[in-house]
Amino acid sequence: MNSTTPKTGKIMVVGSTNTDMVVKTDHLPRPGETVLGGTFLMNPGGKGANQAVAAARLGAEVTFVCKTGNDLFGVTTRQQLAEEGIDTSFVFTDPHEPSGVALIAVDNRAENTIVVASGANASLLPLDINKALTAIDACDLVLMQLETPMPTIEYVASLAAERGKRVVLNPAPAATLSEQLLKNLYLITPNETEAELITGIPVRDERSAEQAARTIHRAGVRHVIVTLGKKGAL
Numbered sequence: 001m002n003s004t005t006p007k008t009g010k011i012m013v014v015g016s017t018n019t020d021m022v023v024k025t026d027h028l029p030r031p032g033e034t035v036l037g038g039t040f041l042m043n044p045g046g047k048g049a050n051q052a053v054a055a056a057r058l059g060a061e062v063t064f065v066c067k068t069g070n071d072l073f074g075v076t077t078r079q080q081l082a083e084e085g086i087d088t089s090f091v092f093t094d095p096h097e098p099s100g101v102a103l104i105a106v107d108n109r110a111e112n113t114i115v116v117a118s119g120a121n122a123s124l125l126p127l128d129i130n131k132a133l134t135a136i137d138a139c140d141l142v143l144m145q146l147e148t149p150m151p152t153i154e155y156v157a158s159l160a161a162e163r164g165k166r167v168v169l170n171p172a173p174a175a176t177l178s179e180q181l182l183k184n185l186y187l188i189t190p191n192e193t194e195a196e197l198i199t200g201i202p203v204r205d206e207r208s209a210e211q212a213a214r215t216i217h218r219a220g221v222r223h224v225i226v227t228l229g230k231k232g233a234l
Helices: 047-057 072-083 119-123 126-130 133-138 150-162 179-183 192-199 206-218
Strands: 010-014 018-024 039-045 061-069 091-094 100-106 112-117 141-144 166-169
Touching: 010 047, 010 133, 010 150, 018 072, 039 047, 039 072, 047 061, 047 072, 047 141, 061 072, 061 119, 061 126, 061 133, 072 091, 091 119, 100 119, 126 150, 133 150, 141 150, 150 166, 150 179, 192 206
Parallel strands: 010 061, 010 141, 018 100, 061 091, 141 166
Antiparallel strands: 018 039, 100 112
């Protein structure tokens, strides 16, 4: 990130960080099949890290709260985040679990298969969040997704709401959400599948998307954006 980029606000991102290992190949392997050839790429990833980097590149002052393993991937992740201008004071290290990784195969039609080993992401706990209270107090907005334990997400949302902070949630991967979590959200951005899981309303078009959005709003979320893929958002 350009160091001269003006800062536009303080954002605390709480979430996941993975190392993506990608193999591009002619076709995806069938069960039991080994596919030779292909190009290998290794990239930083994880929905939380992606949010943090995107916000930093847009000019926000970002603090990222996450957990990595005590391994090479963890060291590399911290370095990459720091290079983006992200505050890594609360990038915690788990001495027992490895860093998160995603194994991705992509064929020549851009179809893919993904297997994620959450590793240390799954051990980001409320006790860790208690160590980052100064970051919550200092931020203007808290940004999260669902690749870390749900009790931690609910705890962060509760602490932030009590302090009058805006909490934004991208509810991916899809999961059911508690009434209390919804009440603590300022903004939520589900896609069709996620909106259906949250509300029980099948989202097939703009009308059903609006119905789902109104249902989520009535549950306590102040602002709802339902994304509809190539159709845009509502």
